[in-house]
Amino acid sequence: MKTTPLEKRIARIVEPVLEDMGFELVRVRLIGGMHNPTLQIMAEPQAEDGIMGVEDCADISHALSAVLDVEDPIENRYTLEVSSPGLDRPLTRPKDFLRSTGLEARIELDPPFEGRRRFKGRIMAANDKEFTLETEEGENLEIDFAAVSRAKLVLTDELLAMAKQQQEAAQTEKQQDETQ
Structure with a gap:
């Protein structure tokens, strides 16, 4: 970044x-x-x-x-x-991309990739150096983190459902800890 x-x-x-x-x-x-x-x-x-x-x-x-x-x-x-980052958090570190695999994101690149700066798509994979974005057009792009000027999750029903599930799991765990 x-x-x-x-x-x-x-x-x-x-x-x-x-x-x-x-x-x-x-x-x-x-x-x-x-x-x-x-x-x-x-x-x-x-x-x-x-x-x-x-x-x-x-x-x-x-x-x-x-x-x-x-x-x-x-x-x-x-x-x-x-x-705090919020649900539609910015993606600033490789671990943010790794943890967001399967989710939609908006990405801005500098320098542009094939003449284009902005992309929207699904994060398919990530490692310490790059990530794979499946664009809305169905193309898989391998993007180096050094080329990313901005990246942010897109607020979708899928993301909201995932957040709700995580919150419920955390509350259940907290209740279990309190009863022990």
């Missing part, structure tokens, strides 16, 4: 803090102009079945604010936003 040098520097600063809190960095994004930009930090629980609530976002925001104030990677004032 394409990130700026400043976003990479910020990621190096915030990753250890998130890990100590039991979370994993999904994405760092600095958006807006030179005056009062917004720093978006997206994180998720390290546990596969973990749920991230508003309180978690607030705790992360407080912890990261302290570290970022000391390290001061952004010269101007900025707004810090902390969020």
Whole structure:
């Protein structure tokens, strides 16, 4: 995935803090102009079945604010936003693609592939270096992660059903743990 040098520097600063809190960095994004930009930090629980609530976002925001104030990677004032990836999450790491095998995604490439930048299709396979996307036209493309500028899951009935099933399984497991 394409990130700026400043976003990479910020990621190096915030990753250890998130890990100590039991979370994993999904994405760092600095958006807006030179005056009062917004720093978006997206994180998720390290546990596969973990749920991230508003309180978690607030705790992360407080912890990261302290570290970022000391390290001061952004010269101007900025707004810090902390969020979870959500259902139609961005795909930023090889493991995101691997875990999303079989699901629909929108992909933007830079440089373009055969003159085309944007693709929509189903993720068929993934490894550490590339993934296979079956396009809406039925073509299978082998895409290197280095060529991806943006990737995001498409919110579909299938994705909603999968999320509901995972949530129900997590609730059942939690109830079983409480009764033991």
